[in-house]
Amino acid sequence: MIDIEGLFANAEDLELIAHPQIGGVILFSRNYQNLRQLKALVAQLRKARQGDLLIAVDHEGGRVQRFKDEFTAIPAMATFGARYTLDAKASLQALRETARLMACELIECELDFTFAPVVDLDHGLSAVIGDRALHNTVDGVVDLARALIDGFDSVGCASVLKHFPGHGSVVEDTHLDFAHDTRSYDAIAASDQLPFQQLANTATAMMSSHVVYDAIDKLPASLSRIWLTDILRSKLGFTGAVISDDLTMAAVAKLGSVGQSTRLALDAGSDLILICNDRGAVTEALDDLGDQPMQQASLARRLKLKRNMAAVLPDADELAATREFIVSMA
DSSP states (O other): OBOOSSSSOOHHHHHHHTSTTOOEEEEOGGGOSOHHHHHHHHHHHHHHSTTTOEEEEOEEETTEESOOTTSOOOOOHHHHHHHHHHOHHHHHHHHHHHHHHHHHHHHHTTOOEEOOOBOOOOOSOOTTTGGGSSOSSHHHHHHHHHHHHHHHHHTTOOOEEEEETOSTTOOSOTTTSOOEEOOOHHHHHTTTTHHHHHTTTTOSEEEEOOOEETTTOSSBGGGOHIIIIIIIIIITOOOSEEEEOOTTSHHHHTTSOHHHHHHHHHHHTOSBOOBOSOHHHHHHHHHHHTTOOOOHHHHHHHHTTSOOTTSOOOOHHHHHHHHHHHHHHO
């Protein structure tokens, strides 16, 4: 899954998108001007690659919301966590309706899904996670994430849990540096891994973290067969798509070539690899992969991320009421 630079795809972008090893496009703030432009861009991308192209965005709410003008400003997920502590039932209903609205606004522009929810526990250690986390307890995260997944699912939008097996117990930001979690597997399994484990049968996909969990593997989880195949697939029984975080992030990029990292991530059990903000890295990865055939099981898991066009969407009055409620939370 690659990115593009501008408000529309150029000739190089369109040629790459037609490449059989490209599975999707992730959009960023730089790709958004207004609703009309976004719809035109998505139509351009769809025309370049019929049928199986995934188009997605990081659209969590709070400080991770790529599209703003003409989109509802979604509160940080920690806002719902704070409400949950005071009134769980009301908070869950509010998040379910908010998630449905988030998905509908993306569906209106013909996007497939957003990379959400974050189900990392908020241990007060990770600034890069911070208020993106739903709660600081396993039960709170699981309850709130289920509500968000229900909201997405009600309108045919996939969910992506991140960042497996948990990013909340490290201080370092993997965008910028290596990050190590030195706890035992038993300690991780008894806390940070639990939301992923308990939600494994409801989520469409999971995104792996670039944290190194030293007691389990010397490779980041995103490149680790132990984590993605032995634990996530075999031990936890997860059958959905596995997506790597961006392989140009420093925690992985400093380990070696992006071509090598791409092969490691695929061999570890990933179905979709993010390579963003570095066109040379995309070219290198494609050159390294060559004409390696796609596994049909992996393709089937990826295609479940396509939005369900048969889903019934709420009417305009329902969405307007949800927008008013969200504005009142600000």
